[in-house]
Amino acid sequence: MASAMEIYQYLPRTNCKECGKSSCMAFAAALLAREVTVDDCPPLKEEKNKENYDILVKLLPPAESASETGMIVHTELCTGCGNCVVACPVNVAEDPYGAGSGKAPTSDKIILRVEDGVVKLSNVESCRRFGPQSRLCSGCIATCPTKAIEFV
Template sequence: MKLNPMELYNLLPKTNCRLCEAKTCMAFATKLALGDVSPDECPPLLEEGFQEKLEKIREMVAPLQSAAETGVKLDESKCTGCGNCVVVCPVDVAAEPPTSEGKAAMGTATVFRVENGISKIINLEKCRRFPPDRLNCRVCEQYCCTDAIEIW
């Protein structure tokens, strides 16, 4: 599921009040779309007159808040073992820093590792889409040139 930050922005109070961590309402909308923040973190949105918009936003971002409604699937028949997912995954880069420089993942701490010519998800539970992060990260899907990775 991909949320459009502009759609979320149009439902916000657009006051740029700086009462939340984001510097602007647009930045807050972007964070909402990624699942990085909750709509309840916008104080003006909790004020009278915005109930309908607040409910609408809550409805839109609800899938991002539940790990049960997300998943990552890798179709091995489409995978070329290019390693794009390994290098671009933020968890992999933190778990095995040489992957950030394009090196192959050699350890067991990454989300992805290319084994026998095909990428495997070896630690799905570390994916940032799942708790505790619950982020709407989908960079692996975005940079998989053969569409082998599917996120829902």
């Protein structure tokens, strides 16, 4: 994961305050905390800053997809292959003959499903990495051909 300092390097560093923060460094910290998104910095969206904008988007996975378990789907990398849908032990337990057998899901309780060609999360509280009895599970990460799933 990028640090605030690293993020700061790609910001305009003009402290223009257009984003509502007191400085670019404050904006970098807010980005890291996912309080704001890259698009909240107006100068970054100018053509001359496009390269930095693209780098930042890559450095910072979209905030809305970072779930409570720290699970992030990089939808731009996801191929919708559904390997994670079949491999996830919670999906298998909740829906052995649908999602667990490689077919269309038949349960609402599953964590991973595919919509419009990319993976979508739901019921993340059931993820094995979540809650007091949490444990390390890598089913979805190990089976992803494009490293589109990450836990932060």
